[in-house]
Amino acid sequence: MKKLTSPADSLVRHLDALAQQIPARAANRLEHRRKQVVYHPEAAMRQHSSLSLGRRWLHQHRIMAGSLLLALLMGGLGAYHLNSDRQHTVGEVDAALLGGDLPPGAYTNPQFVQWLQEHAQQ
Amino acid sequence: MTDPAELDRFLAGVERRAYLQARFAVQDEAAALDVVQDAMIKLVTSYRERPAVEWPLLFQRILQNTIKDYYRRQKVKNAWQVALSTLGLGDRHDGDEESAEYDPPGDEEDDPAERLAQGQRLAIVEKCLQELPLRQRQAFLLRYWEGMDTAQTAEAMGCTEGSVKTHCSRAVAALGKALARYGIEL
Numbered sequence: 001m002k003k004l005t006s007p008a009d010s011l012v013r014h015l016d017a018l019a020q021q022i023p024a025r026a027a028n029r030l031e032h033r034r035k036q037v038v039y040h041p042e043a044a045m046r047q048h049s050s051l052s053l054g055r056r057w058l059h060q061h062r063i064m065a066g067s068l069l070l071a072l073l074m075g076g077l078g079a080y081h082l083n084s085d086r087q088h089t090v091g092e093v094d095a096a097l098l099g100g101d102l103p104p105g106a107y108t109n110p111q112f113v114q115w116l117q118e119h120a121q122q
Numbered sequence: 123m124t125d126p127a128e129l130d131r132f133l134a135g136v137e138r139r140a141y142l143q144a145r146f147a148v149q150d151e152a153a154a155l156d157v158v159q160d161a162m163i164k165l166v167t168s169y170r171e172r173p174a175v176e177w178p179l180l181f182q183r184i185l186q187n188t189i190k191d192y193y194r195r196q197k198v199k200n201a202w203q204v205a206l207s208t209l210g211l212g213d214r215h216d217g218d219e220e221s222a223e224y225d226p227p228g229d230e231e232d233d234p235a236e237r238l239a240q241g242q243r244l245a246i247v248e249k250c251l252q253e254l255p256l257r258q259r260q261a262f263l264l265r266y267w268e269g270m271d272t273a274q275t276a277e278a279m280g281c282t283e284g285s286v287k288t289h290c291s292r293a294v295a296a297l298g299k300a301l302a303r304y305g306i307e308l
Contacts, residue, residue, distance in 0.1 A: 008266040008294070011247065011266065011267075011297065012266055012267055014243065014244055014247040015139075015142070015247070015263075015267050017244055018142055018244050018247070018248060019138040019139050019142055020138070021244065022138055022141060022142065023151075026141065026151055026155065027138070029155055030137045030138070030141055030155065030158065031134075031137075033155065033158070033159045033162065034130065034133045034134060034137055034162060035130070037133070037159065037162040037163050037166050038126050038129050038130045038133065038162075038166060039126055039130075041163065041166050041167060044159070044163060045163055045167065048156075048159060048160065048163060066202055
């Protein structure tokens with residue numbers, strides 16, 4: 001077990017060591033970007049903002065695609081709900097037709113329809 | 123007119139610490155580099171003509187705000203990713219998942235066992251710092267690592283001095299507890 005000397009000082013020493021040991025690749029990139037920012041700020045800004053714009057574009061389109069899909073899903077759910085309602089109604093009518101006293105063929109007989117209309121008026 | 127070399131020296135002196143602060147916060151090497159570059163650009167474009175003595179505090183303030191902005195953007199992005207993955211469209215994190223391994227220490231460390239132990243201690247310290255809540259970590263790093271006083275830390279963080287003290291004491295307590303789990307006592 002390693003005992004450190006004083007809380008903040010020990011941690012600061014560790015942090016300083018960490019700062020000295022960041023990966024060489026990251027250190028090189030940091031240096032490159034710093035030089036660019038200091039000596040060619042316009043170019044650095046253009047590059048950085050175009051990168052940010054690219055990311056924002058991607059992000060916005062991802063949002064648009066998500067919104068579109070959400071709308072499609074909602075529409076699909078609505079259509080499914082309507083269709084299932086319709087199927088339920090058709091099922092009820094079929095059940096009433098098959099379970100009724102009259103044969104289903106009676107409803108296609110024009111005379112029966114006429115008889116129904118006359119009796120409905122009475 | 124500010125001498126670019128002076129600005130370069132200043133940024134060279136703070137960039138590694140800034141990078142680590144950003145990496146602790148965003149936990150991604152590429153994103154941390156972007157955050158630091160963003161902060162550098164803002165300092166150079168908006169404050170380069172200010173007296174050099176003001177740069178450290180200005181830079182820290184910009185850096186902390188840039189990290190906060192990153193968090194805000196991530197929050198929105200994560201919300202959408204959750205929504206999209208619920209629909210079966212979520213894309214996996216595409217950032218180059220570069221490991222946060224450290225370069226081996228320099229030749230001055232002769233004892234391989236000591237070198238290994240030192241590397242492990244540093245990894246543990248970094249892990250414990252990353253586990254701290256954002257505000258506690260910010261307060262701790264600015265106050266103790268950047269050597270700012272309470273008022274400067276409060277200004278950089280955009281909060282009261284009382285909050286800084288609270289965040290710092292909680293951070294030290296949490297770090298002590300976390301490090302103790304790994305056998306490192308403060």
